[in-house]
Structures are given as C-alpha cells and as structure tokens.
Amino acid sequence: MDNADRDQAGGPGDRRAPRSLDPQEAWALLQRGNAVLLDLRTEVERRRYGAPPRSIPVPLARHILKPEGEGSIYLCQHAVRSKATLRNGAAEVAGGFVAWRRAGLPVDQVE
DSSP: OOHHHHHHHTSTTOOOOOEEEOHHHHHHHHHTTSOEEEEOSOHHHHHHHOBOTTOEEOOHHHHHHSOOOTTEEEEOSSSSGGGGGOOTTOEEETTHHHHHHHTTOOOBOOO
C-alpha cells in the first residue's frame, strides 16, 4: 500500500479533516438512527447541566486512546475534550453541549 492508499484508507498518512457537526446536524443524524452520541463529560457535569436524549456516557481516557469510528459523535461541554477523539471517522458536536443548548435542542435531566 503506498502513501496515497493509506491517505484514503485512514492510515497514518490520513489527512482528512476532522468532522465537527453543527448541533442541529448531529441531532438529525441521531433521530434517523445514523449515529450514536457519546458524552465525554463527567457524571457531575451531566447531573448539573443535563444531557441530550439517548446520549451514552463514556470514559474520556479510554476514548482518547481508542476512539470509536464512523457513526460516532462525541460531545463534551465546550468541544475541547472531544477534539482528542477525532480519529477513525468519528465526529464531534461543534461548540459542545453549550452549543447544543443554545440551539434549543432537547436536554434530559440526569439523576
């Protein structure tokens, strides 16, 4: 496999831009069942601010080391932690949970 093949196959030379999705676009993908929303925030953050419906809390350290791939959308509070997971075809919610709330998207209380 030459460098051009690796670039297209997601190998070490992969130069594809990370995917930052507008909160509305992320919500649309979730509603259609085309993606899962992985919440990198702490349990304290989730309880304090709430969480998007059907979001799945995941451990930050594990997902930085080995992020999920295509069809996974990462969320954190301000889209800082999620930047570390943008490999293997994963995406993030641009602006994080703050942008999610500003967009008026649904938020469930977490107990």
